Amino acid sequence: MNDTPPSTVRTVRIVTDSACDLPPSVVDDLGIEIVPLTIRMGADEFVDRRDLTPAEFWARCATMAQLPETAAPAPGQFEAAYRRLAADGATAVVVISLSGELSATIQSAELAARSVADTFGVTVVDSRNCTLGLGMIVADCARLARDGADAEAVAGRARDLAARTRVWGALDTLENLKKGGRIGGARALLASALAIKPIIEVRDGKVEQGGKQRTRAKALAFLVEKLRGYGQVENLAVLHADCSDVDQFVEMLRPHYSGDIVIGDIGPVVGTHAGRGTIGIAFHERA
Numbered sequence: 001m002n003d004t005p006p007s008t009v010r011t012v013r014i015v016t017d018s019a020c021d022l023p024p025s026v027v028d029d030l031g032i033e034i035v036p037l038t039i040r041m042g043a044d045e046f047v048d049r050r051d052l053t054p055a056e057f058w059a060r061c062a063t064m065a066q067l068p069e070t071a072a073p074a075p076g077q078f079e080a081a082y083r084r085l086a087a088d089g090a091t092a093v094v095v096i097s098l099s100g101e102l103s104a105t106i107q108s109a110e111l112a113a114r115s116v117a118d119t120f121g122v123t124v125v126d127s128r129n130c131t132l133g134l135g136m137i138v139a140d141c142a143r144l145a146r147d148g149a150d151a152e153a154v155a156g157r158a159r160d161l162a163a164r165t166r167v168w169g170a171l172d173t174l175e176n177l178k179k180g181g182r183i184g185g186a187r188a189l190l191a192s193a194l195a196i197k198p199i200i201e202v203r204d205g206k207v208e209q210g211g212k213q214r215t216r217a218k219a220l221a222f223l224v225e226k227l228r229g230y231g232q233v234e235n236l237a238v239l240h241a242d243c244s245d246v247d248q249f250v251e252m253l254r255p256h257y258s259g260d261i262v263i264g265d266i267g268p269v270v271g272t273h274a275g276r277g278t279i280g281i282a283f284h285e286r287a
Contacts, residue, residue, distance in 0.1 A: 078112035101205035170219035172277025
């Protein structure tokens with residue numbers, strides 16, 4: 001006889017990847033399984049968040065001429081996670097992955113799902129998002145699973161939220177884009193001289209240009225106005241890459257959102273391209 005109270009039984013478990021940028025406290029509280037990407041920095045290779053904290057990542061970046069490289073998890077890493085959760089009592093797994101437009105991570109998750117299909121049900125959902133855009137979908141679905149929803153309902157929620165997730169960010173520097181060859185060197189220098197702060201948006205699974213502001217203060221104000229413009233929203237989060245003004249930014253947002261605001265560090269997967277000082281918001285539009 002199983003004496004475990006029904007409210008604590010988790011038959012559906014959530015798996016995601018380390019690009020979700022969720023705070024460890026949220027991951028632990030909701031029992032989320034994280035499959036990490038790998039970061040290559042010169043001759044060194046690190047497992048994201050396990051071998052390299054965000055603070056250590058930024059310290060190393062400051063001394064590197066070239067951008068780090070990120071690598072998707074191998075299918076075997078996902079398969080091991082699925083089997084570990086099954087051994088722990090899960091009857092099904094829902095994987096919510098980093099956008100397939102940005103990474104091959106979802107392909108590894110799907111290959112692994114096929115490997116266990118004869119013994120265990122795994123559903124893979126493309127979040128069409130990254131950083132806390134992905135993370136807030138994951139957290140919402142983990143709460144739904146914890147409350148007893150089946151795999152079909154959880155996967156359905158993930159797909160619904162993927163369509164309603166909005167992510168906006170302000171870059172503080174063009175240096176990483178310059179190192180990555182995304183824009184010409186002269187253009188990067190000109191933009192830096194003018195103190196232009198590019199605005200980015202995650203749209204249709206890709207990171208797109210969302211505008212530009214002349215100063216950091218104007219960029220933060222722009223993000224606040226973006227949030228206001230959406231009206232009633234849910235699951236607001238602030239994402240940042242080692243920003244000293246994150247608390248100030250959160251206070252700017254509070255008059256426009258009555259719930260708790262999750263604050264997460266942008267890790268190496270997204271930070272490699274966005275650069276130190278990037279700050280942004282992720283949330284769900286009300287249905």
